Amino acid sequence: MGEDVATYPKWQYNEMQQVGTDYTDISEVVVYDTRMQKLRNIKEEIETIINCLDVTKDHSILEFGTGTGDFAIGAAKHCKKVIAADVSSVMLDFAKKKAEMQGVENIEYHHAGFLTYEHRGEPLDSIVSQLALHHLPDFWKMIALSRAFEMLKDGGKFYLRDTVYSFDVEDHSTFFDNWVDRIGEVAGEDMAKDSIVAIREEYSTFDWIMEELLKRAGFYIDEVDYSDGFMAVYVCTKRL
Numbered sequence: 001m002g003e004d005v006a007t008y009p010k011w012q013y014n015e016m017q018q019v020g021t022d023y024t025d026i027s028e029v030v031v032y033d034t035r036m037q038k039l040r041n042i043k044e045e046i047e048t049i050i051n052c053l054d055v056t057k058d059h060s061i062l063e064f065g066t067g068t069g070d071f072a073i074g075a076a077k078h079c080k081k082v083i084a085a086d087v088s089s090v091m092l093d094f095a096k097k098k099a100e101m102q103g104v105e106n107i108e109y110h111h112a113g114f115l116t117y118e119h120r121g122e123p124l125d126s127i128v129s130q131l132a133l134h135h136l137p138d139f140w141k142m143i144a145l146s147r148a149f150e151m152l153k154d155g156g157k158f159y160l161r162d163t164v165y166s167f168d169v170e171d172h173s174t175f176f177d178n179w180v181d182r183i184g185e186v187a188g189e190d191m192a193k194d195s196i197v198a199i200r201e202e203y204s205t206f207d208w209i210m211e212e213l214l215k216r217a218g219f220y221i222d223e224v225d226y227s228d229g230f231m232a233v234y235v236c237t238k239r240l
Contacts, residue, residue: 065132069095
């Protein structure tokens with residue numbers, strides 16, 4: 001597993017700090033993995049992303065926020081190499097063991113994030129991030145997206161799926177109450193509590209801000225989809 005040990009300025013945002021749920025705790029990682037397997041159709045999500053990115057056998061893909069490794073493992077079966085980066089070393093260890101159990105060997109692991117991963121080698125064909133960018137405040141999202149843009153080859157693709165608010169801000173109180181209640185009904189009380197922490201302590205932003213951040217980073221937004229007032233998918237291209 002790669003370690004990004006470079007020294008960074010004291011003023012740089014510390015993306016290694018845990019915001020919300022503590023995923024340096026192996027018990028939380030196990031709970032997260034089990035919960036995601038139940039709540040999400042992960043196989044379908046992977047297939048959708050692979051198709052959106054037009055992945056081929058000679059492609060290299062970087063995933064920011066790889067978590068417990070499901071996308072990295074699935075994508076590695078379709079391409080030359082996957083670089084899996086995460087700020088939780090415990091998550092990475094869990095993902096690595098999962099890949100080994102499935103006989104997947106073309107994944108390179110890095111204990112790093114958007115601000116600390118240092119890419120070496122040829123520019124990337126694609127970058128993927130799911131449910132990770134909202135851990136950064138908006139200024140640092142801009143830095144992260146600009147860094148991602150520089151890592152891609154010309155014509156490279158960026159797939160971003162994240163919590164992005166597209167509801168009417170005047171209705172935020174009612175929206176959040178209903179959101180937490182709905183999550184509690186579908187996924188249980190623990191997940192509802194995690195959602196409350198995420199709303200209060202994480203940095204999900206507005207749809208119009210995210211679109212502007214992507215454009216200012218240099219990306220052309222090919223596709224955008226907003227759902228349920230809090231989830232967004234952007235498929236972008238590096239066009240010079």
